[in-house]
Amino acid sequence: GESVGLHLPTLSVQEGDNSIINCAYSNSASDYFIWYKQESGKGPQFIIDIRSNMDKRQGQRVTVLLNKTVKHLSLQIAATQPGDSAVYFCAEGAQKLVFGQGTRLTINP
Amino acid sequence: NAGVTQTPKFQVLKTGQSMTLQCAQDMNHNSMYWYRQDPGMGLRLIYYSASEGTTDKGEVPNGYNVSRLNKREFSLRLESAAPSQTSVYFCASSELQPSLGGTQYFGPGTRLLVL
Numbered sequence: 001g002e003s004v005g006l007h008l009p010t011l012s013v014q015e016g017d018n019s020i021i022n023c024a025y026s027n028s029a030s031d032y033f034i035w036y037k038q039e040s041g042k043g044p045q046f047i048i049d050i051r052s053n054m055d056k057r058q059g060q061r062v063t064v065l066l067n068k069t070v071k072h073l074s075l076q077i078a079a080t081q082p083g084d085s086a087v088y089f090c091a092e093g094a095q096k097l098v099f100g101q102g103t104r105l106t107i108n109p
Numbered sequence: 110n111a112g113v114t115q116t117p118k119f120q121v122l123k124t125g126q127s128m129t130l131q132c133a134q135d136m137n138h139n140s141m142y143w144y145r146q147d148p149g150m151g152l153r154l155i156y157y158s159a160s161e162g163t164t165d166k167g168e169v170p171n172g173y174n175v176s177r178l179n180k181r182e183f184s185l186r187l188e189s190a191a192p193s194q195t196s197v198y199f200c201a202s203s204e205l206q207p208s209l210g211g212t213q214y215f216g217p218g219t220r221l222l223v224l
Contacts, residue, residue, distance in 0.1 A: 009149075034212070043113075043199050043215030044152070089151050095159070095206045096167060097213065099144075099151035 012106045019077040021103045023090035028071060030092040035064060035075045037086045038102070044089060047075070082107050111135055113216035115200050121222045122190045130185040130219050132200030140203045141183035142167075142213060143175060145196040152199060158183055159206060190223045197221070 013019045025033070031052040036044035050057045050064045050073075057064050063076040073090050087104050091097040116131045134141065139160045144152040144167075154167030156175040164175050172194060174186045183202075187194060198219045205211030 036215075041218075043201075043217050046212050046214070049212065091151075096154055096157060098168075099153070101149070101151050 010104045013080050014108050019080045021075045021088050023073040023100050025071050025092045033073050033092045036089045039086045115216040115219050119220045126190050127188050133182045134202040138202035138204045142201040143185045144199045147196050192223045195223045
């Protein structure tokens with residue numbers, strides 16, 4: 001069946017450094033991938049998405065990379081700030097989204 | 110523009126009781142979704158409604174029913190609550206399905222405890 005997994009459940013970075021959160025997916029037929037940020041006590045918030053016909057997409061301070069050969073997705077956050085502390089989820093799918101377990105990002109001052 | 114709203118925010122039930130979780134969106138979205146999130150886990154899809162008048166099962170539909178009341182509202186019903194249904198429930202909506210670039214927007218969640 002479909003599954004989306006994360007390499008690391010937690011990630012701790014220094015404020016100002018770049019963060020890289022990784023995600024593996026198993027469904028090679030997926031054509032849409034998305035990253036969400038979830039702060040404590042809140043619902044997931046859209047960060048950035050990418051279609052399967054692309055390998056890179058940039059937003060404001062965030063970049064998503066897609067490697068379809070190894071079925072790997074990553075989220076890069078530039079100049080990490082305290083407000084970036086949250087759990088980050090990747091999700092993939094077509095008609096329905098399948099979510100990964102999530103990575104908790106903590107920022108050290 | 111409130112986005113996606115959910116009621117109630119918190120609920121405590123006894124085993125066997127029933128309740129309905131309400132969700133409404135004011136973005137004129139076609140698709141709506143119900144997820145559950147258990148501690149330390151990602152979201153799992155319970156049911157979804159691709160468009161008004163249709164509903165389909167997701168990954169974990171057992172023990173739940175849904176009603177797409179109209180384009181704005183999508184409710185989730187627990188007929189006989191069980192402790193295993195203790196979770197945080199999120200409703201989401203999107204204009205299009207994911208493969209067409211339909212970003213899902215989430216509500217604030219309902220925290221449900223079944224004793």
